[in-house]
Amino acid sequence: MGILDTLFGRTKPVQPKLDDLFGLPSAAVQLEAATGFKPTGSGSVSFRAAEGRPFADIQKEVLELLDMDNGKPGGGLPVEVTKDSYGYTWIVSNHLSDEMDALVTDLHAVNTALVDGGFGPQLLCTLVAFSDDSHRRLSLVYLYKRGTFYPFAPLPGRSDRRDNALELQVKGILGEDLKIEQDLARWFPVWGAPGL
């Protein structure tokens, strides 16, 4: 924020950074090789729905766009929409475990539709889920405003504890493939996120 914005008490809406999302497929390969965590094929985009008709229209368009390829080869499963307890909307796209590229393309489609509609500042984060053979859960969370990723690993069976050791391990492994959020205070927990 510039000094003029401070003086006048203005905040400019922050535009999302979209491109770093495409680093995910190669990072997923790296992650599986190093830890055995595989993508579950589920990914989601979380955003803050704005009140008013224009936003509702855009949201509808996005869903129709994503569901167009249903039933076709490589088209994936239907898209789900849920609202979490914090009032954020999650669009969940489900693919097969090895279709990381298709999943990222879907997520990117949601992002661009919102940005083109002028609602880019509403994007909160995107989440891609992983699990390993012993059913441990891990997700990579992409912060749109920072253009960075961080790992989030809830401990199985607990709704308020996360596996910090695993998270820091993943940070070390993916540090070269992805831009990892360096400010640990921004690694906020996304309890109850769909697809987790």
Next chain:
Amino acid sequence: MATQTRYAPDRGLTVRMTATMFLLGLVFVAFVALIIGIMSAAHASIGAIVFIALVFGGGSAFVSLFFSDKIALAAAGAREVSPQEAPQLHGIVDRLCALADMPKPRVAIAPARMPNAFATGRNSKNSVLCVTEGLLRYSDLTQEELEGVLAHELSHVAHKDVQVMTYASLLAIVAGLLVRFAFYSELFGGGRRNSNDGNAALLIPLIMVASAVVYAISFLLIRLLSRYRELAADRSGALLTQNPSALMSALTKVSSGMSLIPTQDLRAAEPLNAFYFAPAMKLQGGGASLSALFSTHPSLEKRIEQLTKIQRELGQPGADPRSLR
């Protein structure tokens, strides 16, 4: 990538704020010129008074700026809470900060029963966001309304309002101190004056009057500036959550909740007024226009009116958002 935004900045508010700050600056320059004039005409003893007032005034402003978070928390009896203690509150703040791309402030809860919230701290790294128990428990705000209140407070942090208001009130502090010093030196200094100070006897009352006038004017301007900062925070908060309706209903609920609280609590809360979400104390006596002039917060009607405007902007069809840039 061209940045797109659906909202034009509020030029009117910017213009009014600029005018207020310009007037404050003007009063400051005139005041300094006057003091320098008086000092050059008089003996060093007046210079010493002015110097001491500047040091004390600057010092107290500096202290209040650097310890604003601790002072405000102590005054409100608030306690910092961890994410484990208040997961929901932290969750909302986490998400709002991620949306706004700002560092997360510390989160505290004050035991007061009246529903309110404030944010303080000299910069975003040292800031604290504090809500009262009353806001969390007794005000029956919905989650979205609570979020609106928190977004308003986070906007104060983003706008660096504590810094801006401290600098703006520096002049008033110095002028107020000068009145006092001049008054005391008039009372006690009379006997010790030597013959060289002949015109100083006349000049000290002059300083006193000038400082009192400056104090009064800057006080009104600071209150005016504070009201504009509140409107700016309402606006940024509503744009952040994209939900001006929730902020409106929160304002209405909190304001009506405030007036139901016994007077005792309200008086105790008054010194913190400038940083609160809604003012804790309505000025007693005087017409409506007079209390509007002295108030740190705009009237509920003004705030609702502005939010309604944002609500309308959100309802407009966004055929080509680029044209709104």
